[in-house]
Amino acid sequence: MCGIVGYTGFREAYPILIEGLSMLEYRGYDSAGIAMINDQGLSVHKDKGKVDHLRSITNQICQGGPKIGIAHTRWATHGAPSLINSHPHCDQNNKIALVHNGIIENYARLKDKLIDDGIRFSSETDSEVLAQLIGIYYEDDLEMAVRRALLEVVGTFGIAVVAHDNPTEIIGARKGSPLVVGVGENEMLIASDASAIVRHTKKVIYLKDNNIIKLRPDQYSVTTLDNHKINAEIHNIEWDADSLAKGGFEHFMLKEIFEQPETIENAMRGRLLISEGTSRLDGLNLVLQELRGIQRIIFVACGTSWHAALVGEFMIEDIAGIPVEVEYASEFRYRNPIIDSHTLVFVISQSGETADTLAALREASHKGATVLGICNVVGSTIARETHGGVYLHAGPEIGVASTKAFTSQLTVLSLLTLLLGRMRRISHSDGVTIATALSKIPEKVRQILKQNDHIRSIAEIYAKHNNFLYLGRSYNFPVALEGALKLKEISYVHAEGYPAAEMKHGPIALIDKDMPSVILALKDAVYDKVISNIQEVNARGGSVIAIASEGDTNIQKYARHVIYIPETIAMLSPLLAVIPLQLLAYHIAAIRGCEIDQPRNLAKSVTVE
Numbered sequence: 224m225c226g227i228v229g230y231t232g233f234r235e236a237y238p239i240l241i242e243g244l245s246m247l248e249y250r251g252y253d254s255a256g257i258a259m260i261n262d263q264g265l266s267v268h269k270d271k272g273k274v275d276h277l278r279s280i281t282n283q284i285c286q287g288g289p290k291i292g293i294a295h296t297r298w299a300t301h302g303a304p305s306l307i308n309s310h311p312h313c314d315q316n317n318k319i320a321l322v323h324n325g326i327i328e329n330y331a332r333l334k335d336k337l338i339d340d341g342i343r344f345s346s347e348t349d350s351e352v353l354a355q356l357i358g359i360y361y362e363d364d365l366e367m368a369v370r371r372a373l374l375e376v377v378g379t380f381g382i383a384v385v386a387h388d389n390p391t392e393i394i395g396a397r398k399g400s401p402l403v404v405g406v407g408e409n410e411m412l413i414a415s416d417a418s419a420i421v422r423h424t425k426k427v428i429y430l431k432d433n434n435i436i437k438l439r440p441d442q443y444s445v446t447t448l449d450n451h452k453i454n455a456e457i458h459n460i461e462w463d464a465d466s467l468a469k470g471g472f473e474h475f476m477l478k479e480i481f482e483q484p485e486t487i488e489n490a491m492r493g494r495l496l497i498s499e500g501t502s503r504l505d506g507l508n509l510v511l512q513e514l515r516g517i518q519r520i521i522f523v524a525c526g527t528s529w530h531a532a533l534v535g536e537f538m539i540e541d542i543a544g545i546p547v548e549v550e551y552a553s554e555f556r557y558r559n560p561i562i563d564s565h566t567l568v569f570v571i572s573q574s575g576e577t578a579d580t581l582a583a584l585r586e587a588s589h590k591g592a593t594v595l596g597i598c599n600v601v602g603s604t605i606a607r608e609t610h611g612g613v614y615l616h617a618g619p620e621i622g623v624a625s626t627k628a629f630t631s632q633l634t635v636l637s638l639l640t641l642l643l644g645r646m647r648r649i650s651h652s653d654g655v656t657i658a659t660a661l662s663k664i665p666e667k668v669r670q671i672l673k674q675n676d677h678i679r680s681i682a683e684i685y686a687k688h689n690n691f692l693y694l695g696r697s698y699n700f701p702v703a704l705e706g707a708l709k710l711k712e713i714s715y716v717h718a719e720g721y722p723a724a725e726m727k728h729g730p731i732a733l734i735d736k737d738m739p740s741v742i743l744a745l746k747d748a749v750y751d752k753v754i755s756n757i758q759e760v761n762a763r764g765g766s767v768i769a770i771a772s773e774g775d776t777n778i779q780k781y782a783r784h785v786i787y788i789p790e791t792i793a794m795l796s797p798l799l800a801v802i803p804l805q806l807l808a809y810h811i812a813a814i815r816g817c818e819i820d821q822p823r824n825l826a827k828s829v830t831v832e
């Protein structure tokens with residue numbers, strides 16, 4: 224989950240590397256470092272802390288210098304955040320420097336052997352083992368040394384390596400951790416993702432597992448680990464560097480919450496066929512007859528994407544009548560799931576790099592399943608390894624707490640439901656009703672966003688509370704889970720999401736005046752039941768913040784605070800109901816002074832198991 228960036232070319236490397244690290248900081252931010260090659264050999268600077276700290280300690284000494292370097296921002300796995308554990312790591316003779324994202328699983332055994340051979344280690348990391356191995360093998364051919372070392376390690380890696388006596392060459396390699404190469408005019412970049420590259424070039428190569436790349440300013444070559452030449456395809460990045468800026472918002476998370484009317488629109492553009500009451504999802508790469516034959520769907524995902532999958536389950540079972548199972552990717556990968564030839568597997572992932580989801584994808588593929596993806600990041604590993612799928616087109620999501628990707632996932636799942644539903648259960652007119660309601664969602668989201676100040680005033684009342692309960696039923700039970708996850712991720716406040724009726728089977732014991740409940744109480748089939756749940760909370764002295772349907776004045780009798788959202792059909796209500804919960808979490812975190820875009824212990828893209 225660390226961020227890597229490297230540069231070789233005709234420009235000064237330092238500003239490019241530091242700026243690149245800032246773009247990648249969402250991947251990890253407990254320490255940062257940089258290695259460049261100058262006349263004296265390797266010059267390495269690193270420390271515990273964020274990229275800004277690295278900038279402050281290197282600004283004076285690194286300017287005006289080398290035209291090659293590698294840099295890293297870390298999310299600790301082996302060894303606490305500290306100066307010695309920060310990357311880049313060098314071999315004991317300072318011949319090479321390496322930055323690494325991933326985990327070397329057999330590092331302990333390799334380290335013991337190297338220590339027996341007299342190698343001195345200076346960190347507690349698994350990565351240093353790889354640096355030492357490369358250093359041992361390096362004489363004058365860095366690519367060969369990297370290849371030899373990689374053949375000895377077990378685990379995952381995205382690496383960039385430079386040598387003290389080679390001021391033009393970077394070697395990169397990947398297995399399980401993403402790496403993308405930017406191909407410029409007389410300059411090359413390498414990074415964990417395109418956000419660190421797009422300001423310099425839009426031409427990129429997505430490295431595949433077991434690929435090694437040799438970069439020089441004016442050339443590159445790609446080979447496999449066992450040294451077969453590869454013709455790598457060059458892709459064009461379709462989004463702008465501008466989409467990586469905060470655009471006047473205080474945090475990326477807030478900007479991304481406010482982008483949702485557009486991102487939802489983008490997810491349905493060209494796909495929603497209102498007059499036909501269906502949708503068109505060409506990327507699935509399945510002909511309609513194949514889709515008709517599906518008897519069961521399995522959704523596999525983690526975190527927020529898993530919550531979206533739960534909503535998808537409700538939608539597809541309700542509208543298309545196909546049985547759906549929703550699996551945590553981390554569990555699915557180690558089970559022995561039953562997947563027959565009529566089962567379709569969907570993996571859902573914003574980043575397209577989540578290690579557990581990727582492993583689940585591979586497990587389903589090994590079982591012969593057709594595996595489709597619902598992904599945001601174009602060219603990501605999951606997008607490339609699935610047999611087909613649907614992109615979210617939400618643009619880069621930088622805030623660690625996923626917001627716009629969630630609503631885009633729900634939009635794509637609604638389109639999928641419409642497509643499957645029209646083939647099986649619902650009439651043309653029902654299809655038109657759903658499609659029309661979906662087309663109106665962006666405008667309704669805009670209306671909810673106008674209540675930002677109202678939601679902030681509620682946040683002010685509750686920002687000091689340390690426990691929250693989130694309750695919802697039916698389609699909005701997953702929204703309760705998502706609301707609770709948002710709050711705990713960015714404000715470090717304990718929050719539990721529950722099906723509203725399940726509360727009385729345990730969590731009700733927690734309710735008192737200090738534990739507010741956020742309750743989704745929309746005018747739908749379970750409205751009266753939810754009102755009863757609200758009364759149960761009131762009876763125990765708890766206070767209720769209700770998310771309610773516009774025009775429902777009755778709810779004011781039961782809830783201390785009400786946030787109204789426009790009405791829509793039940794299956795689409797999560798797309799609206801989640802918006803106030805995102806804002807509530809955001810404002811509580813902001814009032815508590817938390818680091819919203821980079822919450823402690825988290826990383827945007829979880830590329831370790």
Ligand code: AGP
Binds near residue numbers: 525575
């Ligand atoms: C969301 O706010 C979280 N940061 C996290 O749960 C995330 O959704 C999860 O790690 C899955 O990520 P993915 O969608 O990129 O696979």
